[in-house]
Amino acid sequence: MSPLLEVSGLMKSYPLRRNMFGKVVERSQVSKDVSFTLNRGETLGIVGESGAGKSTIGRQALRLIEPDAGSVTFDGADVLSMNSRELRVFRRRAQMIFQDPYSSLDPHMSIRDAVGEPITIHQDVSARERDEKVRVLLERVGLREDQLLKYPREFSGGQLQRIAIARALTLDPEFIVCDEPVAALDVSIQAQVLNLLLDLQQERGLAYIFISHDLSLVRYLAHRVAVMYQGEIVEIGTSEELFENPQHPYTQKLVSAIPHPRSRCSPDALAGAVAMSSAEDLSC
Ligand SMILES: Nc1ncnc2c1ncn2[C@@H]1O[C@H](COP(=O)(O)OP(=O)(O)OP(=O)(O)O)[C@@H](O)[C@H]1O
Ligand SMILES: [Mg+2]
Structure with a gap:
């Protein structure tokens, strides 16, 4: 079956510096050739440090930001x-x-x-x-x-x-971009909201892009994960592949910061992940 969403070669830059005549002489490239697919009913996690370009990608997928180049295909x-x-x-x-x-x-x-x-x-x-x-x-x-x-x-x-x-x-x-949906919530209620998202996905066959700083949460929620670094997807794979056998040095660094690898995804395990991520400093 063809994917619900297909993002290909997305580029986005913003003016960084202008000369004395107001002409842009330097641009910051915040999406660099970003490509991925998302199937119906699937969750793709997007992780990466602050400023990596995660929200920009989520917004471009919904055409809330117009990319400079690339394509977005939905159904x-x-x-x-x-x-x-x-x-x-x-x-x-x-x-x-x-x-x-x-x-x-x-x-x-x-x-x-x-x-x-x-x-x-x-x-x-x-x-x-x-x-x-x-x-x-x-x-x-x-x-x-x-x-x-x-x-x-x-x-x-x-x-x-x-x-x-x-x-x-x-x-x-059929598709929701969840941009750090629990990051502003008390740890005690994060798991409830995440479980609600999981239940709704089951009931309605929803596809999610789930953006987060928190790798241990993404591990529990996402079927596949994309790791972003400075505007690029440096690695993408199933949660299992990515967490068991990370290939890119940046992914390896992120994964090594997770205390106890566990598999996806019972409500109890999810609550454990939330508690664990709050107990440890997992900032990417
Ligand atoms: N309208 C804009 N004008 C200029 N630069 C922008 C604009 N929007 C985003 N940026 C820059 O693009 C980069 C990526 O931003 P983005 O918000 O996508 O990052 P992020 O990975 O979601 O970060 P965070 O985890 O902090 O939410 C950042 O360096 C940001 O400063
Ligand atoms: Mg963001």
Whole structure:
């Protein structure tokens, strides 16, 4: 079966230095010939140090950033040449979850309205149908019915990330870029949110790009892992291959920092991984 997403030869640079006439004389290359595929229902982890270009790749895959060169193909369609109507359909099928759930929710909207907003924008359904879908979704991510009319400030970080996940699911996407989705959360609730993402993947056949600094979490969540270093994917392989037999010196350095290699992925093991990564300094 052909991959759901195929990214090929992505390049992106930003102006670094200009001369006295304002002409750019140096650029920083933040994506260097990045290529990978993602299958339906699969999780690709992207790891690498801060500034390696992980978020840039996630955003380019969703065309939230336009690459300078390369191609992005989603379910056989060329994303970079989509017109606005095609892009609208693509934006239903491909979503993003950010590190900071506070900034991804409008503080002036009740969570029922925030989660229902994508339906209002994209689908022609009655308010009643919309609210019912939102109720079911919010219940699925662990919120109670009596919380639906509350505002973001009334929730904890973990609850807000659950709400952001519900919002990402309202249009029944097939693909979600999760950019450090638990990095801002208390360690005690990270495993709950990660298990929710895993359960939803099972239920809905979702494909994830899971971006993280934390190799021990990626090991538990991802089927395959791409290691980024200075804008390049230096190694990509199944989690097992990569963790058992890392080839690139940078990957070897990352892997050697993980205390106890274990296999993917029971809820208990995941909780263990979260606890372990907080106990050790695994910053890449
Ligand atoms: N709009 C921009 N203008 C200039 N440089 C940018 C811009 N966006 C990103 N960069 C640079 O691109 C590089 C990659 O950024 P990116 O956010 O993708 O890294 P990252 O791997 O996600 O880092 P982190 O782990 O800190 O989130 C960084 O050096 C960053 O400063
Ligand atoms: Mg980032």
